[in-house]
Amino acid sequence: MPAGKFQNIYKDIKLKIENKTYPFGTFLPSETQFTDEYLCSRNTVRRALSILSGEGYIQTMHGKGVQVIYRPLQNSTFTIGGIETFSESARRNHLHADTRVIQFTDLITDDRLSKRTGFPVGTPVFFIQRIRYLNNRPVIFDINIFRASEVPGLTPAIASQSIYNYLENDLGMQIVTCKRRITAEKATQIDCKYIDLKSYDFVSVITGQTYNANGVMFEWNQSRHHPEYFNFYDTVTRKRLTVTE
């Protein structure tokens, strides 16, 4: 396992924040203290801290120190953040997850599909529709369109498990960058048919494009969620770059 030194430090500090060794509101040891503790350079400590800062765990204050601002969330609904597979999210939220494949076909990208997804016209793709169950309740309708040349050997059987596990572990693909858009839309007839919406007539939608390590967009996907099972978290840090306006 080629884990960088900074990653181990990052994980260790993160753990200590989560288990309240470093409680909310307190200051972390100084960077120089960390260099002694982890026997590394100050740069390496700062690198670990910068990741935690980006994740909203800490906040650095020039001349003062580094404060813990992480607070565990007690919300029990389905939360989403980072690049995470459906089953990973389910496990983190302590829910039982199932997947049912309702569509798995080959397609050639036509004009309409190209406009929607960004794939060039003529590109062979896999078109997959799946229903996601949480605690035996259908709550997510997933559409995935994969560039066929990038995902050889993909089958419905794999789709019913975890496609991403297959891509990463079996094909050795590195999934690197993902661009997503979040909206809310009126439920379509298909949504109502497959998702147990109860009294709701709308869905939360994530639409995304995924790029692999070769820089090619290999997937377009859309997840249509039951509103009660949709919680998207985001942490932003202002970087004081263009104050001049």
Place this chain on the structure above:
Amino acid sequence: MPAGKFQNIYKDIKLKIENKTYPFGTFLPSETQFTDEYLCSRNTVRRALSILSGEGYIQTMHGKGVQVIYRPLQNSTFTIGGIETFSESARRNHLHADTRVIQFTDLITDDRLSKRTGFPVGTPVFFIQRIRYLNNRPVIFDINIFRASEVPGLTPAIASQSIYNYLENDLGMQIVTCKRRITAEKATQIDCKYIDLKSYDFVSVITGQTYNANGVMFEWNQSRHHPEYFNFYDTVTRKRLTVTE
């Protein structure tokens, strides 16, 4: 203005990506070439690149180079990303923006409000409700609750303009970290009263907490959007290369 060297390099490369000096899909000059161009160390170049990577502009490939993956979006709806004020977003989307204050009161945090916002019971706060207009159409219902001790001199007049401009420019406050949650909810009677929802009966909701440079949470806020005027963008990178020297 104490702009760091890495910030200038970052801005320059970003601009050249946006104006297609470095077009989509091509590779940037190598890091060593950039050190010659900008007369700086390789670390400084890498720092600029790491920001662009985090923003989804580029993607680094070990042993190969750095590829441009930025594509301007042609969507005309109201988009949101990063920490940005309402008027900034409106300007970026070429829309005319107005704000009307419908509530501006002092409150002491009670038990119910504390549970909702995270402010301790007994904290004096400003409670503000505003309607946001885009091209003269009411489309966003904003609730802001500020810790009174952190925003002295806040008035309804300021609230009708830009509160954040006041905080940053007049009070000299540095807004640093913001945690947000995105959901979709059934429209309340208040939503229907103030937002021109037309045929929609639901809203997109951003709920957030904002921390200033002293690490105190000074604001809780919630924006309830007309679904057609809500587009949240996000870019995630699986690999962390946050070089913060």
Place this chain on the structure above:
DNA sequence: GCCGATTTGTCCGTATGTATC
């Protein structure tokens, strides 16, 4: 398949600047 050149990734030590107390 091997080798060397190129390119990015990780880590270090040091120096200096700036904010806080």
Place this chain on the structure above:
DNA sequence: CGATACATACGGACAAATCGG
């Protein structure tokens, strides 16, 4: 004012991935 702590920047070293000969 000095001590402490974070911020920026430099230069060097070596590892790992890629690619062409």
